[in-house]
Amino acid sequence: MEALFEMIRRGDRPALARAISLVEDGAPGSRELVQAAYRTPGNSRIVGITGAPGVGKSSLVDGIVNELRSMGRSVAVIAVDPSSPFTGGAILGDRVRMKHRTTDPHVFFRSLASRGHLGGLTRATGDVLTLVGVAGFDDVLVETVGAGQSEVDVMKYANTVLVVLSPGLGDAVQTLKAGIFEIGDVFVVNKADLAGADRTRAELEMMLDMRPPGGWRPPVLKTVATTGEGLPELAGAIEAHYEYLKSSGGLKARVRNRFLASLEEYLKREMVDEVLRAASASGELERCLAALEAGKDDPASAASRLASQYRAASSCSALVPSERS
Ligand SMILES: Nc1nc2c(ncn2[C@@H]2O[C@H](COP(=O)(O)OP(=O)(O)OP(=O)(O)O)[C@@H](O)[C@H]2O)c(=O)[nH]1
Ligand SMILES: [Mg+2]
Structure with missing residues (x-):
């Protein structure tokens, strides 16, 4: 385990992948690995991406990875699927679109699924994020599918939460119901090439107007993940939110929250x-x-x-x- 940990620290991706499997399975020695990881804090920026099935989260992740790579940043992507205890993530595998990324040594991709142990996934995600941090990635993107509490719980680990919607599905209201509206730092209306994007955007702005003023006002951005439209602006918004967190002391609170959530x-x-x-x-x-x-x-x-x-x-x-x- 010590040797494995050292390899992770040096950024060895196969070692990181192996360690994540051990943690997922709760294998012997995985606890020591996680213990060591928490004592070697990394400082990756953690960005959560959530939203209803099919809104284009994975396509956006792909686009954000491109943007971050062009800024010279290394990126790990963790796709969490709380909704597939029966498939062991097989469906997630299909959903995941990271076509041309596998050869880039500065990009790491991994999906996590419940594998039957319900409730354990959220715990494992916190630990996996910590392990990924040890490997020294500049950014970690966490995508989660499914709706409800587990999604909100996973997002507690993020520094910045992107809430993704697509037009014309009455999504703005749905999102509010799931309690996900409250955790959004940046709202993304993806599939802006389809009709109704401006309306969804206006609905969101109206909902944001009802929040008490002060602090960070979440921007509402339009994107077309499939063409890359709006992606530079999205990368800019992520950056702006992180800067805001750093200057307002909010970052410390987020990190603390993350530990509280794990605890x-x-x-x-x-x-x-x-x-x-x-x-x-x-x-x-x-x-x-x-x-x-x-x-x-x-x-x-x-x-x-x-x-x-x-x-x-x-x-x-x-x-x-x-x-x-
Ligand atoms: N027209 C259009 N289609 C898009 C856009 N972004 C994604 N799609 C398509 O929408 C479908 C779903 O995209 P995904 O990226 O898999 O969506 P997702 O939210 O990750 O889906 P799940 O992980 O299954 O919840 C795919 O067929 C994409 O090609 C977009 O901006 N415009
Ligand atoms: Mg997806």
């Missing part, structure tokens, strides 16, 4: 495992399940009962040392 993911697992273990040992889990099967309980009530029993038990055991002293 939260791990704590959730720790606590859930622990409560379940205790409930299983006391036989309470069995009783809960039996009551649920018999139609005499509901999961929310059962969960709050298990949690309060756990709290009661742990406060008792916490009292033991002080009683002794």
Whole structure:
């Protein structure tokens, strides 16, 4: 693992790819690798790209990679697919379009899928981003598909979040519903070659007008990812937002948020495992399940009962040392 870590630090891409697989699988030694990574902080800029399926996120990523490469920056792309626990990312593989990029040594591409362990993907993503940072990429682009909480959770790891829409799908309203509107730092109306782009843009501007004034006003940009139209402006907006973060102290807050988000993911697992273990040992889990099967309980009530029993038990055991002293 030490040798592997050193190779990653030197920017060895096959080593990075291997390490990511180990982390994804929770393989023996992967924890040490991740521990070392967090202690060797990189300073990659992390840009999240999110939006409804098919709006053109991957095409945009491709275009942004081109722009960043022309600025001499190295780029890693992590495509996260929380919606494919059954395909193991096979569909994502089809979605991913990075045709001519594979030969460029300054571009790294990797997709992450749930592989059945639901909930674990968000944890793994935080760790993978840290590993990629160790490899010293200037930029890391994180694309996520699917809608809902997992998407928002993954975006907590980003410094700058691009929310992508396409015209004519009533998307502006949909996006607002999913809670994704709130996290957008830059809005992109892609497929601006299609009818309705200006209307979508106006809708977004109107929604932004309703936000309390002050701070960063997210720009709304039009792009045509397939032709590259608007891509230089988009790269400029990413840069401008990052500069804003640096000068306003917001960057520190984002990084802190990222650690908080990771911590939260791990704590959730720790606590859930622990409560379940205790409930299983006391036989309470069995009783809960039996009551649920018999139609005499509901999961929310059962969960709050298990949690309060756990709290009661742990406060008792916490009292033991002080009683002794
Ligand atoms: N007309 C037009 N088509 C576009 C544009 N950008 C992307 N497309 C097409 O839209 C389709 C979906 O593009 P993707 O880049 O795969 O979209 P995505 O958001 O990554 O899709 P998922 O990852 O499946 O959610 C492809 O057929 C693209 O060629 C654009 O600006 N204009
Ligand atoms: Mg895609």
